[in-house]
Amino acid sequence: MTPKNFKRPDGRKLDEMRPFEAKVGIIPNADGSAMYKSGDTIAIAAVYGPKKMHPQHSQNPEKGTLRCTYNMNSFSVSERIKPGPSRRSTEISRITEWALEPVLMLDKFPNMVVDVHINIIQADAGTRCAGINAAAMALAHAGIPMKEMVSSISVGKLDKTIVVDLSKEEEDFEEGEGPTDIPISMTHSGNITHFQLDGKIDSKQLMEAIELAKKSCEEIYEVQKQALKNSINLNGGED
Amino acid sequence: MSETEHRRTVVIPGETIVEGDAYLPGEGTEKQGNKIVALRYGLSEESGKLVKVIPLSGVYQPRRGNIVIGKCSLITFNGWVIDIGVAENAFLPIMETPKFVAKDRLDEVMKIGDLAVVQIMGVNGRGIDVTIKSRGLGKIDEGFVFKINSNKVPRVIGKEGSMIKIIRDYTKCNITVGQNGFIWIKGDKIEDELFAKKAIEFITENSFIDGLTEKVEEWFKKNGGVKRE
Amino acid sequence: MGGEELEITPEVTAERIRKYLESAKRFDGRKPDEFREVIIEKGVSKKAEGSVRVKVGKTEVIVGVKMDVATPYPDSPDKGNLMVTAEFLPLSSSRIELGPPKFDSIEVGRVIDRIIRESKYIELEKLCIKEGEKVWTVFIDIYTINDDGNIVDAAGIGAVTALKLAKVPKYDEEKGRPIYGEYESSLPLRKMNPFTITVHKIGKNLIVDPTKEEEDVSETRITIGSSDGIIHSLQKGNSSSFTIEELEKCFEIVEKVWKELFKKVEAQLK
Numbered sequence: 001m002t003p004k005n006f007k008r009p010d011g012r013k014l015d016e017m018r019p020f021e022a023k024v025g026i027i028p029n030a031d032g033s034a035m036y037k038s039g040d041t042i043a044i045a046a047v048y049g050p051k052k053m054h055p056q057h058s059q060n061p062e063k064g065t066l067r068c069t070y071n072m073n074s075f076s077v078s079e080r081i082k083p084g085p086s087r088r089s090t091e092i093s094r095i096t097e098w099a100l101e102p103v104l105m106l107d108k109f110p111n112m113v114v115d116v117h118i119n120i121i122q123a124d125a126g127t128r129c130a131g132i133n134a135a136a137m138a139l140a141h142a143g144i145p146m147k148e149m150v151s152s153i154s155v156g157k158l159d160k161t162i163v164v165d166l167s168k169e170e171e172d173f174e175e176g177e178g179p180t181d182i183p184i185s186m187t188h189s190g191n192i193t194h195f196q197l198d199g200k201i202d203s204k205q206l207m208e209a210i211e212l213a214k215k216s217c218e219e220i221y222e223v224q225k226q227a228l229k230n231s232i233n234l235n236g237g238e239d
Numbered sequence: 240m241s242e243t244e245h246r247r248t249v250v251i252p253g254e255t256i257v258e259g260d261a262y263l264p265g266e267g268t269e270k271q272g273n274k275i276v277a278l279r280y281g282l283s284e285e286s287g288k289l290v291k292v293i294p295l296s297g298v299y300q301p302r303r304g305n306i307v308i309g310k311c312s313l314i315t316f317n318g319w320v321i322d323i324g325v326a327e328n329a330f331l332p333i334m335e336t337p338k339f340v341a342k343d344r345l346d347e348v349m350k351i352g353d354l355a356v357v358q359i360m361g362v363n364g365r366g367i368d369v370t371i372k373s374r375g376l377g378k379i380d381e382g383f384v385f386k387i388n389s390n391k392v393p394r395v396i397g398k399e400g401s402m403i404k405i406i407r408d409y410t411k412c413n414i415t416v417g418q419n420g421f422i423w424i425k426g427d428k429i430e431d432e433l434f435a436k437k438a439i440e441f442i443t444e445n446s447f448i449d450g451l452t453e454k455v456e457e458w459f460k461k462n463g464g465v466k467r468e
Numbered sequence: 469m470g471g472e473e474l475e476i477t478p479e480v481t482a483e484r485i486r487k488y489l490e491s492a493k494r495f496d497g498r499k500p501d502e503f504r505e506v507i508i509e510k511g512v513s514k515k516a517e518g519s520v521r522v523k524v525g526k527t528e529v530i531v532g533v534k535m536d537v538a539t540p541y542p543d544s545p546d547k548g549n550l551m552v553t554a555e556f557l558p559l560s561s562s563r564i565e566l567g568p569p570k571f572d573s574i575e576v577g578r579v580i581d582r583i584i585r586e587s588k589y590i591e592l593e594k595l596c597i598k599e600g601e602k603v604w605t606v607f608i609d610i611y612t613i614n615d616d617g618n619i620v621d622a623a624g625i626g627a628v629t630a631l632k633l634a635k636v637p638k639y640d641e642e643k644g645r646p647i648y649g650e651y652e653s654s655l656p657l658r659k660m661n662p663f664t665i666t667v668h669k670i671g672k673n674l675i676v677d678p679t680k681e682e683e684d685v686s687e688t689r690i691t692i693g694s695s696d697g698i699i700h701s702l703q704k705g706n707s708s709s710f711t712i713e714e715l716e717k718c719f720e721i722v723e724k725v726w727k728e729l730f731k732k733v734e735a736q737l738k
Binding site: 310 | 474478479480481483484485487488493495
């Protein structure tokens, strides 16, 4: 099915993610905060809430509201991004809300809002996934009641080969069928809360890609878990 | 492992704490099949068969009987609206003051912007009802007020007030700890007040270690504290 | 969490801050003219021409320099352009939604722009590619990460140090565009350190580098951009007023603090 002797530009194996790391508690003012790094992509997230929702007419008397913002720093990319919201950042903000809401127990907070703010400090593809990974940790860190964690990764197809965690270079791949980019977010128990696709792929290979994403998300979950556990030192001192 | 043994580990949402039909799901957990699963980030604690998660973070949940510190945000015709740092405001009705107050003299008890120590009488659909009838409650006249993580309040107070007593003994300050995380310190000298604040910060930074009470006494002695007899 | 009104430093605490200051003391043990610990991390984003993370106590900002080619301004056809913006990110404070803050992102952007421009720190005349047609634009973008008071001076340190680390990209003559990732040389800078130092007035006391609590209590402030005793920009903000004697004291304080800040920053950049 998938050609196995495909060579990735940075020499990684097809199912090998870029080096990744996570840290929790990086913004003192926030109720919860985290950093997630994947290769050269760095995302930070801060959570404020639950708190009173303004304006009052936006309040939902049945359950709390999750509000996400996603923003890329002007100097996170080579070609400077003019500061301020864009259509892309607005779309990703919505997608992030949809990726995280299914695990949050918002019915405990009627009329309240939980604000999640994501900022991309350095971008090398996979920014929305890094943002979701950071946001999930930040929400847990803030003590928001959650059924489980959410992990996110971009899988893709380069010409005819399924790979995981596309770098920017790979996103610009031009040979054969070109690149297909598939960002996916899933809960630890395997439910998919976010799913996008750009490119060209048949359903059989798509299933292969999803399986690869599942495996990678399990690895990401371990790092998210460790980051949350490491931020508490049961022998004294704390982040 | 004995049944009454307490075990504490940091758990994250969705993590299985224990497996076994006999276990019961306490606060912050849920039973899924024969597993007790954490529904929030915190410290898991088992007492006997009951398994719960002690929160390390998260918003303060107002409870009847709690003493909290808030700010007067509005004066109505029959009472004061008090902001205690949660989504619902608290309300102090005119009947819940220790002495009679005339309807046109409400601002003598408390003005907008004043801080006060209040006690929660009830939490219901309409809001939070508070009182200042008992001793130690009422407007904060001087000193300073700062905030800590409300989840650390039990450690600052200590078992039956043992921790707060140590701080008072060594700093000679009056200290009121609100369950909502706001703390009021009032002493004769500002240095004493800041010493008490530093001690509280030490406690919040080391809230998980065993023998914290002894460590705090050591900290005081090391930092030049003199115990008031 | 919950009530944002309660976040603002209450009057009883403000009273204590003022009283303590009368004996020249501050809550965290600092002297009135003492800055908190400054930590600088170089190269926060590889994609920037130069970038830093600056921590002043718990306050944290990140500043990046980007460069691009553009047409020059008509009144300076042989000089590069400069543009400074600041964004107060909502992740840096719970108070962002609470309405007009004491120092907002537009003011910080303009204050930092002024000091960098008026001090002529960047040799803009060396950033001309083709007179009247093509010059380099230097963008300095400031982002707040954690606001515990004195964002403006942290931003000033960030701008100066990011510029020191910045390199000019190679220029592709054919395409008329920069080649990002390949660098020609360091950004041409004059030998100076134009930091901003803001002096706040609380009661009859003057302090520098306020924490958020102290900033809430500050009655008025003056931001002075200077380098080695020469003042290049100055801005008084907020209501209330300074007496002339107080202003003179401010100038003395700034001169003294600049020297210490210079030492702190130099040590961090080694």
